[in-house]
Amino acid sequence: xxxxxxxxxxxxxxxxxxxxxxxxxxxxxxxxxxxxxxxxxxxxxxxxxxxxxxxxxxxxxxxxxxxxxxxxxxxxxxxxxxxxxxxxxxxxxxxxxxxxxxxxxxxxxxxxxxxxxxxxxxxxxxxxxxxxxxxxxxxxxxxxxxxxxxxxxxxxxxxxxxxxxxxxxxxxxxxxxxxxxxxxxx
Amino acid sequence: xxxxxxxxxxxxxxxxxxxxxxxxxxxxxxxxxxxxxxxxxxxxxxxxxxxxxxxxxxxxxxxxxxxxxxxxxxxxxxxxxxxxxxxxxxxxxxxx
Numbered sequence: 001x002x003x004x005x006x007x008x009x010x011x012x013x014x015x016x017x018x019x020x021x022x023x024x025x026x027x028x029x030x031x032x033x034x035x036x037x038x039x040x041x042x043x044x045x046x047x048x049x050x051x052x053x054x055x056x057x058x059x060x061x062x063x064x065x066x067x068x069x070x071x072x073x074x075x076x077x078x079x080x081x082x083x084x085x086x087x088x089x090x091x092x093x094x095x096x097x098x099x100x101x102x103x104x105x106x107x108x109x110x111x112x113x114x115x116x117x118x119x120x121x122x123x124x125x126x127x128x129x130x131x132x133x134x135x136x137x138x139x140x141x142x143x144x145x146x147x148x149x150x151x152x153x154x155x156x157x158x159x160x161x162x163x164x165x166x167x168x169x170x171x172x173x174x175x176x177x178x179x180x181x182x183x184x185x186x
Numbered sequence: 187x188x189x190x191x192x193x194x195x196x197x198x199x200x201x202x203x204x205x206x207x208x209x210x211x212x213x214x215x216x217x218x219x220x221x222x223x224x225x226x227x228x229x230x231x232x233x234x235x236x237x238x239x240x241x242x243x244x245x246x247x248x249x250x251x252x253x254x255x256x257x258x259x260x261x262x263x264x265x266x267x268x269x270x271x272x273x274x275x276x277x278x279x280x281x282x
Contacts, residue, residue: 004279008272013262020261021252030267034274041278097200103233108243119251119258126248140213141248147213166209169241176244 003053004041011057018058022065022138024127032068036061062143066153069135073154076132092170106181118180125175129168136161137168196223201234208238212245 015036019029039060092100112118129137135154139145145153151161196219199207204227207220216224228235255261263271 004275008268008275012268012271013259014256016263016267017256017258017261021255026264030263030271033263033267034271037271037275038278041275093200093202093205097202099201099233103236103240105236106240106243113247113250114254116258118247119255122247122251123255137248141245142252162206162210162213165213166206169209169244172244172248173237173240 004037007037007040007053007057011054014054015057015061019061019065021123021126022142023068024129024131024134028068032061032064035064039064066139066143066145069131069139070153070155072131073135073156104177104181106177112180121176121180125172125179128175129171133164133168133171136164137172140165192219195219196226199223199227201227201231204228204231204234205237208234209241212241 012033015033016029019032020026023029023032036057040057043060094100126134126138136150136156139150139153140147147158147161150156151158154161156164204224207216207224210216210220211224228238
């Protein structure tokens with residue numbers, strides 16, 4: 001395990017950036033990176049050169065991120081905070097199911113995806129999501145976990161996962177409108 | 187009666203249901219009835235068409251930005267964290 005000394009210098013920052021986008025908080029991301037290195041050192045199945053060291057470490061980190069969100073999800077459910085932490089959606093639609101506020105048009109030229117400022121705004125919006133919503137959205141969109149597998153990981157009913165995904169998307173939409181598209185509401 | 191209620195569902199989908207289906211569609215396969223209802227609604231509702239476009243953009247943008255931020259070498263572990271992690275790794279290696 002002589003190469004372990006170099007892991008931190010060679011892969012620490014990359015692992016940190018990977019985790020940071022997914023968990024939102026610097027401290028949480030740093031803890032997950034540490035846990036990843038410890039798990040790698042203790043691993044009974046050390047890296048054997050089948051893939052790159054980076055790939056191996058990222059795969060451990062991904063597992064740590066899923067575990068992190070599973071704990072968040074379970075803790076909220078135990079504390080009975082589920083309903084409150086999902087956010088209030090009553091303001092989005094009228095009683096008849098019509099949009100409360102007209103859906104504004106977004107100008108989305110492809111260039112904005114390459115604008116550093118846009119990256120920061122989106123990252124900020126993700127970090128601001130209630131963690132129970134982020135758990136579903138991040139694991140689905142960034143880790144690419146299928147909905148059926150995600151229900152099992154987070155111990156959610158199909159309906160509950162759909163609600164989380166929908167509310168996460170609604171809140172991200174609102175956040176981008178406010179901080180990027182600058183569409184002002186009354 | 188069952189058929190009639192499906193037809194009614196397809197013809198009278200609300201914006202709220204259409205928005206929920208637009209989100210669901212990104213995560214799972216919709217049933218034929220849901221697809222018909224959603225597509226019919228989108229045909230006549232500009233707001234829901236914009237919503238559908240926006241949630242699809244969110245998915246694409248999130249993945250794209252995550253990949254770009256991972257490549258960007260301008261942020262990383264704080265010095266404090268680096269020292270702490272190095273120490274913890276050192277201890278763990280001595281134990282094992």
